Amino acid sequence: MDQVTLVVVRAIESGATTTKKIVDATGLSRLKVERALGTLEKQNLAFRESQGSWALGVPVMPTVRQCGSCTLCCKVLEITDLKKPVNTACSHIMAGGGCNIYSERPRQCRTFSCAWLQGHLDDDWFPATSGMVPHFSLDALNIQVDLDCRDRWREEPYFSKLCELSLNGLLASSKRNYATLVIVGSDKYLLLGRTIVPDPTLFGTAFVPNGRETFHYWKATSLEHLQRLNERVMEIHRIQQEFGHCAIPLDDDPRPPYRPALLELSRQHGGAPTQ
Ligand code: SF4
Ligand code: SF4
Known part of the structure; x- marks a missing residue:
């Protein structure tokens, strides 16, 4: 894409x-x-x-579990055909679970299955008890959090699993790259391993590792800005490969050429790559 x-x-x-x-x-x-x-x-x-x-x-994925008594997606997701807003229980939920317009439910309902139902997560993540609906979209794993437990995703065992899923999604070698997004009402967080990026922009986020599971990041404000940020990230990786070290610049509006400024910054920080 x-x-x-x-x-x-x-x-x-x-x-x-x-x-x-x-x-x-x-x-x-x-x-x-x-x-x-x-x-x-x-x-x-x-x-x-x-x-x-x-x-x-998204392509309909096979499911390996049953929803049972869970109806959380019918609460936390928006259903545009029913004009049902996010975080509002659908009026068609039946007591004890299920849908009273099942055979005529909208396309969005018919095609949705959460990542727990698809077998991607263990039973700690059963949405009815975790208070979170994890689901894959075209380019992301979304964790839609019930506002009744808005900080649950920060607790264990959830946060460590989210960190692991995020790292898998970022790895170029993984089968399918995806971003990991936590959505809590109007608040959105992008996870880069254990690093939490609040309010990610539509244009993307450039990042470099600064620890085993943490990252330094820059949020792009346009596609052209993202391109410059990513070009500098590539130069950082090249310098790291050549010299074993490159200082991470804090400014978020880089202009080419990137290499001289990165080498100078690295010298100032004592890493001293030399040509
Ligand atoms: S959140 Fe998942 S398990 Fe719960 S009703 Fe929706 S699809 Fe089924
Ligand atoms: S129409 Fe049925 S399946 Fe769709 S959100 Fe409402 S209760 Fe859930």
Whole structure:
């Protein structure tokens, strides 16, 4: 998926569900947004709901468990076709679990299954008791947290597992790269291992490791900004490979050429890479 399409996906996930709202949220031209939506629609990854708004779809994944008495996704997720907002119990939930319009439930309900139901997480994560609905979207593992237990994700055993999942998603060698996002009402956090990035932007986050499970990061404010940040990150990796060390700059608006400034900063910090 190219960067423009990725930004459009993130905008829809953040609640910009009309073309105009996506244009406003991203600053991308209408033409680029429409092209990206057309590509997603052709791949059955985006759909027009009956209200005319856009919704994302992910391929239906096989499930290995049963929902049982759990109905948490029917509370914490937004269902656009029913105009059901996030963190509000759906009026169709039946006492003891289940849906009273099961055969006619909206597409979003029919295609949704959480990551616990798919067998990706152990029974600590049963949503009805953990208070969290983990689910994969096109580019992310989302942890949608019930507002009745808004800090549960920071507790153990959950936080260590989220750190592990985040590192797996970041690893270039893993089968499928994904971001790990925790959504608590209107608050959103990106996890980079044990590093928590509050309010990640639609344009992405550049990062370099500064410990075994922690990262230094820079949030991008446009696609062009992300490109510069990532170019500097690549230069940092090159210097680290060549000299075994590179100081991590704190400024977040790098301009090329990156190498001389990085080498100078490293000398000032005593790492002293020499050509
Ligand atoms: S959160 Fe998961 S287990 Fe609970 S009802 Fe939804 S899909 Fe089923
Ligand atoms: S319509 Fe049924 S499946 Fe969909 S959110 Fe409501 S209760 Fe859940």
